[in-house]
Amino acid sequence: MNLGTELGAQIHTVLPTIEAPSEKLVEKPHPMTPLVRAWVLVLAAIWTLGREMLNSADGFRLPPLTWVTGAGAVALVLLLGYAYLDWRATSFVIDSDEVRIETGVFTKTSQRIRFDRIQSVDITEPFAARLLGLAEISIDVGAEGGHKLRYLSRTRAAAVRDYLLTRAHGVRPVEISQHVRTGVLDDRGDADQVLVTVPPQRLVLGALLSHELLLFTLPVLLALAVLLALDPAGAAAVAANPWLLLGLLVPALGGLWSFVVRRVIGQWNYAFLRSGHGLKITRGLTSLTSQSVPRHRIQSLRIAQPLWWRRLGLYRVDMAVLGNHGLAHDEDQAGTTSLLLPVGTRAELEVVLSTIWPGLRLDAIDVRPSPHRARWLQPISHRWVGWGFDDLVLLTRAGWLTRVQMVVPHARVQSIAVQQGPVRRRLGLATVDFHTTQVLATSAARNIAAADARTLLLDEAARARTARLGRLLNGPDQPESSGD
Incomplete structure (x- = not known):
């Protein structure tokens, strides 16, 4: 049992069944x-006032009233007053068909969200809210954008989240009967099934072996080596007093520490869970994020292996979800991101893929490499680059420093394009690009024979017209349904 589970078990809260109003x-x-x-302005005011009181020679006395302190106090009071009025004017209304968010102090606004339009519901606990045991709910309704409910208690937010997801799946509220439990370090209910967890030591290892870290450290070390080589007096001074070198490296070490810590904190206590009618991801230490995974809205998957991860058999998986942003580059970001698995083993990768798309079998796909003449265009990555497909998905491989596999269901392909520049035309090669409604990275069969490119273009267009997503969501041997 991990620390998050122990703390959650100690402070669990049992809520009554949420029935249809x-x-x-x-x-x-x-x-x-x-x-x-x-909270930022309140904290700044408390800090300033406390410092003045502690540094006063006459003991604990209020600081003198000046124009600066007076203006700051008035601004703080006005801000808190407006926040209070906004709180009084905000309410969440749930009836039999929809949820409404009523806001506005001077101009009233009513956001109406039908239950059948809800695609996913996420919970985020920013740092300040988490200190007070509060959380915000993000409701995604697809192309219409998202809506936020700020703020509810942690346990109440979990109960409302589960209620909305249940209604979104067409289940009547009278059928809900569950205990909602939340902890300080996680958002795991009693009925949740943990599928994958990532320990902190693996997060540290993944950060230390990432390309971003190499791009940060190598230029610093190279510049330092060049300076010492060009200035013999500087090299002699460092040899006589090694502490000088430490003084030069301290800023770089501070940046290195900050990079690793942010990565680890952002993905701390990562867990991929099966929860009720769907899937969710929980992660974060200072800011906790509980993100729903809408399988039926995933457009493609990106499976990446950086150079130093390959010998350790580690993978990163990103998902392109309809309506979300592109590829996440800062893994410490709170809220909804493209990250599906930050650092996982091959076995964990298979668990995630088989859970997202039960019909997906990567090992069963016959990957066709590029022709031998394509070495002129991809001398380092020639053995890796290739493409393949089965009845459900299309698989493309590219990259050399980071090996990337893009998995796109035939049912998600929106358009196909063939590219052939002068060099490829000379070599009798072409690249076929596959487009979906949401792009993580270019999904393309690179540098294949021109005749194969034309055949692939026509065949994939036919497969995209006749493909059904239900077979991938439920497995090829199961009856089709609408998915999550």
Whole structure:
């Protein structure tokens, strides 16, 4: 049992069943919401006032009233007053068909969200809100954008999240009967099934062996070596006093430490879970994110292996979800990201893939390499680059420093393009690009024979027209359904 589970077991809260409201249920944000929304200014005011009181020679006395302190106090009072009025004017209304978010102090706004339009519901606990045990709910309704419910208590947010997801799946609320439990380090319910967890030591290892770290450290070391080589007096001074070298390296070591710590904190206590009717990912230490994984909206998967990860058999998986942003580059980011598995083994990769798309079998796909003459265009990565397909998905491989596999279901392919520049035309090669509604990276069969490119273009267009996503979501041997 990990630390998050122990803490969650100690502070668990059992909530009553959320039943269908007979008329409508009106709920206010948590009373501490104004403080959370203005916590930076409140903290700055407390810090300034406390420092003045402690440094006063006459003991604990209020600082003198000046124009600066007076203006700051008035601004703080006005901000807190507006936050309070905004809290009074905000309410969440749940009735039999929709959820409404009523906001506005001077101009009233009503955001109406039908249950059948909800695609995913996520919970985020920013740092300030987490200190007070609060959380915000993000409701994704696809092309219409997202809606946020700020802020509810951690346990209440989990209950509302589960209620909305259940309604989104077409299940009547009277069928809900569950205990909602939340902890300090995770968002794992009693009925949740943990499929994959990533230990902190592997997160540290992945950060230390990442290309971003190499791009940060190598230029610094190279510049230092060049300076010492060009200046003999500097090299002699460092040899006589090694502490000088340490003084030069301290800023670089500080940046290195910050990079590794941010990566680890952002993905701390990562868990991939099966929860109720769907899947979710929980991660984060200072800011906790509980992100829903809508399988039926995933457009493609990106499986990456950086150079130093290959011997250790480690992988990173990103997902392109309809309506979300592109590839995540800062793994410490809170909220919804493309990251599906930060650092996983081959076995964990198979678990994630078989859970997202039960019909996916990567090992069963026959990958066709590029022709031998393509070595002129890809001398280092020639043995890796290739493409293949089965009845459900299309697989393309590219990259040399980071080996990337793009998996695109035939049912998600929106358009196909063949590219052939003068060099490829001279070599009798072409590249076939496959486009979806959401792009993580270019999915392309690179540098294949021109005749094969034309055949692939026509055949994949036919497969895209006749493919059904339900076979991939439920497995080839199971009856088709709409998915999550």
